[in-house]
Amino acid sequence: MERNSPRATSVLSVLLGLLGCVLSLPACGSSDDDDVIGSCPDDDLFNATACDEEYCGPPIARLGTGLGGYESLEDGDEVDIRYGAQGGFHIDISVEMDNFCQIVFIRPSMLVDPGDGGALIPVFDQNRHVQAVRVEPTESPLQQFWGIRGFVPCEYWPLDPTQPQSGPGCGPEEGSAGMFQDFELEIRLEVEDHNGRIASDSKRVQPVCCD
Numbered sequence: 540m541e542r543n544s545p546r547a548t549s550v551l552s553v554l555l556g557l558l559g560c561v562l563s564l565p566a567c568g569s570s571d572d573d574d575v576i577g578s579c580p581d582d583d584l585f586n587a588t589a590c591d592e593e594y595c596g597p598p599i600a601r602l603g604t605g606l607g608g609y610e611s612l613e614d615g616d617e618v619d620i621r622y623g624a625q626g627g628f629h630i631d632i633s634v635e636m637d638n639f640c641q642i643v644f645i646r647p648s649m650l651v652d653p654g655d656g657g658a659l660i661p662v663f664d665q666n667r668h669v670q671a672v673r674v675e676p677t678e679s680p681l682q683q684f685w686g687i688r689g690f691v692p693c694e695y696w697p698l699d700p701t702q703p704q705s706g707p708g709c710g711p712e713e714g715s716a717g718m719f720q721d722f723e724l725e726i727r728l729e730v731e732d733h734n735g736r737i738a739s740d741s742k743r744v745q746p747v748c749c750d
Contacts, residue, residue: 540642579596583595583597585736587732587734589732589733589734590642590732592680595638596637598637598730598732598736599636599638599738600634600728600730600738602727602740603632603633603634604630605633608683611635612726615744618724618726618744618747620746627693628690629688630649630688631686632688632728633683633687634728635681635683637681637682639671639680639736640732640733643668643684643731644669645669645684645730646667647664647667647687647689647726647728648661648664648727649661649662649664649691649724649725649727650662650725651722651725653716654723659725663690689726696716696717696718696719696721719746720746723743723745724744724745724746725742725743725744726741728741
């Protein structure tokens with residue numbers, strides 16, 4: 540299991556958080572300040588077992604980007620293709636989640652639109668088991684994870700798998716349809732925790748080479 544970053548939590552903050560739950564202050568396990576678990580409709584209330592929490596409402600996953608934190612994405616946004624220090628090219632992927640336990644499976648994937656009306660073509664797929672970072676640990680299950688590198692096939696994208704291209708500075712060769720940034724990219728995301736709660740998101744973006 541991966542950890543996003545170490546976080547120090549004082550004994551005092553833990554005690555205050557527990558006291559807030561006991562007194563039914565804005566509910567632990569709810570991201571809505573106006574909501575209290577005690578008044579949550581039965582259809583929306585979920586008692587988690589994997590992390591001993593209660594949530595009011597369905598799980599939510601929001602796809603984003605960002606190198607050192609979560610940055611939201613919308614359809615049509617541009618995303619930078621970055622050149623990694625150890626070679627290769629990637630796009631930074633991040634995720635914001637709500638109403639999940641803190642330890643989750645994150646499954647990002649990326650597919651290229653060939654622009655000819657054909658099916659999307661997968662270029663990246665990953666399954667990670669991580670511990671997310673709670674934004675407000677004692678008040679809300681809202682959490683984030685970043686540092687996911689979605690690797691892309693160099694600056695040029697080969698349609699023909701028999702003509703692979705890899706490494707820095709590779710150029711157009713037989714089998715290449717053009718620069719990777721000439722095509723739209725669909726980034727997909729699925730999040731699942733150990734209670735079996737699942738949420739997903741996807742965005743159509745425009746890659747821009749190369750930062």
